[in-house]
Amino acid sequence: MKTIEWRQESSGCAMILLDQTLLPTQVETLEARRIDQLVDAIQRLVVRGAPALGVVGALGVGLILDQASREAWDRERIEAEIDRLRNARPTAVNLAGGVDRVRPLVPVGLEAVVEVGLMMAQEDEANNREMGKRGADYLLATIADRPLTLLTHCNTGSLATTAWGTALGVVRELHARGKIKEVFADETRPLLQGARLTAWELQADGIGYRVLPDGAAASAILGGLIDAALIGADRIAKNGDSANKIGSLAVALACEAAAIPFLVVAPESSIDRATPNGDGIEIEFRSDEEVTTFAGKRTAPLGAKAYNPAFDVTPAKYITAIVTEKRVYHPEQGESL
Amino acid sequence: MKTIEWRQESSGCAMILLDQTLLPTQVETLEARRIDQLVDAIQRLVVRGAPALGVVGALGVGLILDQASREAWDRERIEAEIDRLRNARPTAVNLAGGVDRVRPLVPVGLEAVVEVGLMMAQEDEANNREMGKRGADYLLATIADRPLTLLTHCNTGSLATTAWGTALGVVRELHARGKIKEVFADETRPLLQGARLTAWELQADGIGYRVLPDGAAASAILGGLIDAALIGADRIAKNGDSANKIGSLAVALACEAAAIPFLVVAPESSIDRATPNGDGIEIEFRSDEEVTTFAGKRTAPLGAKAYNPAFDVTPAKYITAIVTEKRVYHPEQGESL
Numbered sequence: 083m084k085t086i087e088w089r090q091e092s093s094g095c096a097m098i099l100l101d102q103t104l105l106p107t108q109v110e111t112l113e114a115r116r117i118d119q120l121v122d123a124i125q126r127l128v129v130r131g132a133p134a135l136g137v138v139g140a141l142g143v144g145l146i147l148d149q150a151s152r153e154a155w156d157r158e159r160i161e162a163e164i165d166r167l168r169n170a171r172p173t174a175v176n177l178a179g180g181v182d183r184v185r186p187l188v189p190v191g192l193e194a195v196v197e198v199g200l201m202m203a204q205e206d207e208a209n210n211r212e213m214g215k216r217g218a219d220y221l222l223a224t225i226a227d228r229p230l231t232l233l234t235h236c237n238t239g240s241l242a243t244t245a246w247g248t249a250l251g252v253v254r255e256l257h258a259r260g261k262i263k264e265v266f267a268d269e270t271r272p273l274l275q276g277a278r279l280t281a282w283e284l285q286a287d288g289i290g291y292r293v294l295p296d297g298a299a300a301s302a303i304l305g306g307l308i309d310a311a312l313i314g315a316d317r318i319a320k321n322g323d324s325a326n327k328i329g330s331l332a333v334a335l336a337c338e339a340a341a342i343p344f345l346v347v348a349p350e351s352s353i354d355r356a357t358p359n360g361d362g363i364e365i366e367f368r369s370d371e372e373v374t375t376f377a378g379k380r381t382a383p384l385g386a387k388a389y390n391p392a393f394d395v396t397p398a399k400y401i402t403a404i405v406t407e408k409r410v411y412h413p414e415q416g417e418s419l
Numbered sequence: 420m421k422t423i424e425w426r427q428e429s430s431g432c433a434m435i436l437l438d439q440t441l442l443p444t445q446v447e448t449l450e451a452r453r454i455d456q457l458v459d460a461i462q463r464l465v466v467r468g469a470p471a472l473g474v475v476g477a478l479g480v481g482l483i484l485d486q487a488s489r490e491a492w493d494r495e496r497i498e499a500e501i502d503r504l505r506n507a508r509p510t511a512v513n514l515a516g517g518v519d520r521v522r523p524l525v526p527v528g529l530e531a532v533v534e535v536g537l538m539m540a541q542e543d544e545a546n547n548r549e550m551g552k553r554g555a556d557y558l559l560a561t562i563a564d565r566p567l568t569l570l571t572h573c574n575t576g577s578l579a580t581t582a583w584g585t586a587l588g589v590v591r592e593l594h595a596r597g598k599i600k601e602v603f604a605d606e607t608r609p610l611l612q613g614a615r616l617t618a619w620e621l622q623a624d625g626i627g628y629r630v631l632p633d634g635a636a637a638s639a640i641l642g643g644l645i646d647a648a649l650i651g652a653d654r655i656a657k658n659g660d661s662a663n664k665i666g667s668l669a670v671a672l673a674c675e676a677a678a679i680p681f682l683v684v685a686p687e688s689s690i691d692r693a694t695p696n697g698d699g700i701e702i703e704f705r706s707d708e709e710v711t712t713f714a715g716k717r718t719a720p721l722g723a724k725a726y727n728p729a730f731d732v733t734p735a736k737y738i739t740a741i742v743t744e745k746r747v748y749h750p751e752q753g754e755s756l
Contacts, residue, residue, distance in 0.1 A: 106720040127662040200447055235634075237462035266726060269710065269718065271608060271632035277711070285720045291628040293719045294726040295608035296634040297572075304668065329634020331641065335553020335672040373606065373630055374614070377716045382614040382630045383607065383622045389603060389631040394638035 083111065085134055085241050088141055095148040095192075097141055099129045102241055104277075106282040116144050117163050123312045124170040124177070128275060130172040131242020132352050133206050139180025140199035142167045146194040148191075160188065172364045173325055173393045174316040175354045180327060203244040206272025209349045209407035210246040217252030217347050217405040221310055222261060224343055229263035230256065230309040233299060236270045236327035237279035238314035238347065247346040249312040250283065252405070257289050265291040266308060268299055271326060272372040272390065287397075296329045300336035311337050315348035322398030323360030328391055334400040341401040350406045353419050360395035368392050420446065422471055422578050425478055425537060432485040432529070434478055436466045439578055439612075441618040445690070454483050454500050458610040460516070461507040463478065468579020468694040469511040469653045469689050470543050471548060477505045477536035479494040497525065507703045509728045510662055513651040513690045544746035546686045547583040554589030554684050554742040558647055559598060559676060561680055566600035567646040570636060573607045573664035574616035575651035575684065586649040586684040594626050602628040603645060605636055607725065609709040611705025633666045637673040648674050652685035652741075659735030659750025660697030661685075665728055671737040687720060687743045690756050697732035705729050 087098040103126060104110050104131045112128050114120040115250035119144050123129055129138055146163045151154070155163070168181040180202065183351045187194040221230060230298045233254060236242075239250035244252060265284055269277035274360065284291040302308050311333050315324045324330075324346045337344035357363060373388035374381060382388075411417050424435040434451045440463060441447050449465050451457040457479050460466055466475055486492070492500070498635035504517040517539065524531040569590060573579075576587035583591060586694060593599045604622055614630045620629040629752075631639065637750045639645050648670050652661045661683045674681035694700060710725035711718060719725075735750035748754050 101571040115693055159619075189531060261541045266633075269608070271606070271634060274718050277723070281719045281723050285722065292724045295665060296632065297605075297608055297669055298726055298728060298731070300669040300672060301665060301728055302453075302726060307726075319578075328632060328638060332634055332669040332673065335637060335676055336669065338676075339672055356725045373632060376713050380444055380716045381611050385622065385628045386614070386618050389635055389639060391635060391638055394635070415485045 083317045085244055086137055086203065088196060090196070095145060097145055099123055099342070100241070101128050102130060102279060103128055105278050106212065116146065116149055117142065117167060120145055121166060121170045126261055131237065132176040132250065132314065133243040133349055135171070135174050136176035137199060137203045137206060137244055138179035138349055138393070139174055139177045140169065140184045141196065143184045143188065144192055144196040144199055147188065147195060158207065165336065173366045173415060176351055179351055180324065188408055206243055206349070207245040210243055210248060210251040212407040213248055213347050213349070213405055214246060214251035214255035217312065217345060218255040218259060218261070219406060220403060220410055221343065225309050229261050231263045231266065231307060233266040233268070233302065233311040233333065234280065235268040235276060235313050235330050235333050237275040239280060239283040241283065242278050242314060248314045252347055253289065254287065257287065262289055265289055266302055267291050267293050268296045268329060268333070269293050270329060271296055275327065282285055285342060296332070299333050300354050303336040303340045308342060310343040310345060312347055314346040315346050315352050317363050318346065318348060318354045318404060318419065319357045320354045320360045320419055321359045322401055322404060322411065322419055323395050325360065325363045325365065325395045325402060326394045326405070328394050331394040331396045334396040337357060338400050344400060345403050345405055346401055347405045350408055355419065361394055366392040422581055423466060423474055423540065425533065427533070431489060432482055436460055436481055437463050437578070437682055439467060439616060440465055442615050451482065453486055457482055458503060458507045465755065467718065469513040469651065470580040470585065470686055472508070473512050473513035473517035473688055474536060474540045474581055476504065476514045477521045477539050478533065480518055480521045480525065481529055481533040481536055484525065485533060488582060489697040492519055508703055510703045513688055516688055543580055543686070543721045544582040547580055547585060547588040549744040550585055550684050550686070550742055551583060551588035551592035553669060553747060554649065554682060555592040555596060555598070557740060557742060557747055558589070558593070558659060558680065562646050566598050568600045568603065568643045568644060570605070570639060570648040571617065572605040572613060572650050572670050574612040574668050576617060578616050578620065578621040579651060585651045585686070587617065589649055589684055590623065590626065594624065599626055602626055603639055604628050604630050605670070606668060607632050607666060608633055612664065619753065634670070636670050640673040640677045640679065645679060647680040647682060649682040649684055650687050652683050653692045653730055654700050655694045655741060655756065656683060656694045656696045656700060657756055658696045658755055659738055659741060659748065660732050661738060661741070662697065662700045662702070662730045662732045665731050668731040668733045671733040675737050681737060682726065683738055683741045685741065692756065697734060703729040
């Protein structure tokens with residue numbers, strides 16, 4: 083089952099998304115034929131993950147052009163809808179990046195836009211495979227050439243990309259080489275992408291894992307159970323400061339205290355060299371209800387308010403290495419990107 | 420509504436516990452008349468919190484003596500049941516401490532045991548009031564004499580003690596002095612004592628608060644939103660290493676990185692001077708289901724295993740101060756207890 087699929091029929095175009103809000107208990111797809119459906123799906127996290135959002139941004143412009151031709155939109159309306167798609171979520175630079183990459187092709191037409199979108203999906207998988215190899219080589223060389231116990235946060239697998247994964251791509255590559263002992267998957271509150279999605283992917287691949295509360299990561303790390311931690315990124319500033327799912331920073335601090343490697347694995351397209359450091363990264367805040375309720379049941383008293391940033395920024399000084407498809411950067415040592 | 424109540428009637432004795440597994444949506448009590456009911460209630464966290472468990476340990480011996488007289492137990496059976504109560508949960512030293520305090524009175528009889536148990540409850544409240552004052556004085560002197568924004572983890576209020584609270588007692592004292600701006604309450608996965616219990620207590624007292632995912636604490640702390648963090652303790656080793664609810668360590672590391680105070684507030688009875696450091700503290704591991712399910716709904720794939728320690732140990736070097744009813748210790752500066 084693919085995370086994102088593009089369908090082009092005589093009746094019109096559609097983006098078929100594996101609905102990640104329903105996993106792991108239900109495996110269902112959502113079909114978006116109109117841009118408002120797609121924007122809603124992005125905001126509800128039916129599809130998420132920076133690299134996946136890059137492809138969704140590009141193909142989403144295709145969806146807009148298709149709807150525009152069906153509904154005879156003028157140029158102004160088309161541009162407004164493209165802006166709405168571009169701003170559906172603010173933190174991951176890839177969504178805006180995907181939109182911007184195909185925007186110049188809008189005058190050329192739907193086919194040209196979709197061609198680039200599909201090419202981006204292919205690039206994404208190739209990049210992930212390359213990151214996987216680089217990350218695996220790095221860890222085996224840095225730690226030891228033996229099966230490793232790794233900790234990860236949120237979901238950076240096939241579901242967050244179009245295939246293979248970024249940080250989870252490194253795990254898959256190591257597993258293919260027989261070098262994974264066990265994976266500790268942070269459950270990743272409030273939306274449990276680790277427990278729901280990463281666990282689902284690891285289980286499907288037959289990789290041994292355990293789910294843990296986010297608050298237990300420091301105990302596992304300082305208790306000597308973990309060889310290294312690795313995460314993805316939604317946006318990386320020029321100095322290496324990296325925005326990623328809320329809770330990543332605490333993992334980095336624990337790795338720093340335990341003196342074990344903390345890796346960010348992300349494509350070059352997640353690097354935002356126009357932003358000098360993390361202070362310039364806009365953090366999305368999400369609804370109180372994500373924290374104060376679960377599966378329709380209240381977890382906090384009626385009237386409780388929440389502090390619910392979707393992302394945090396890990397300062398470069400806590401990041402041992404940033405692994406991209408091109409190379410390994412060492413921000414902890416002051417290397418800029 | 421009291422956390423723990425002792426009832427002695429002609430028909431026998433009973434411990435009435437506010438059922439903390441049902442809060443905040445249901446406010447119900449559980450009546451324990453037999454020791455197996457009480458041990459089950461302790462293990463299911465119907466009653467929890469180190470100081471509360473001290474009182475439960477002492478009064479629980481009373482419950483055993485009452486049942487023993489009804490059911491004509493011999494001395495051996497009584498001792499075995501007392502041991503079972505003492506070992507119902509391993510990490511909080513107070514449970515064993517409460518049992519041990521009244522055990523020499525077993526030959527004297529039920530009344531003597533219960534008298535000490537009820538006296539411990541009174542001492543607990545008086546100690547908490549004293550800790551509250553010391554902690555409040557310390558924070559206002561160390562940070563600034565202005566309304567503070569404080570972060571706390573798990574529940575250390577009336578529900579974890581018999582009244583007022585330890586770390587939350589400091590919050591209550593500061594609130595009474597008009598010196599609380601806002602409290603950030605970590606939700607405290609997996610059992611959500613922060614979202615369910617601390618939020619409930621703060622709301623009842625009209626103290627402004629927000630609930631946050633445990634993983635968001637580091638972001639709030641390094642983002643400059645928090646003046647200090649304060650927690651309770653289940654056991655404090657002689658060197659100051661402190662065991663507390665899982666997730667406490669990550670809060671301490673974030674405070675260290677942000678250079679803000681991290682306080683442990685606990686009675687002298689939580690100090691275990693026979694244990695030189697944290698390595699000697701036994702950590703309770705709890706069931707996988709606490710992590711992999713929520714309210715009967717799966718949060719992880721069928722077959723998922725978990726890493727679910729109930730506590731972690733924060734090394735003394737990350738603890739700015741330990742506040743007890745007697746004094747303020749400074750473990751970060753190498754002071755032993």
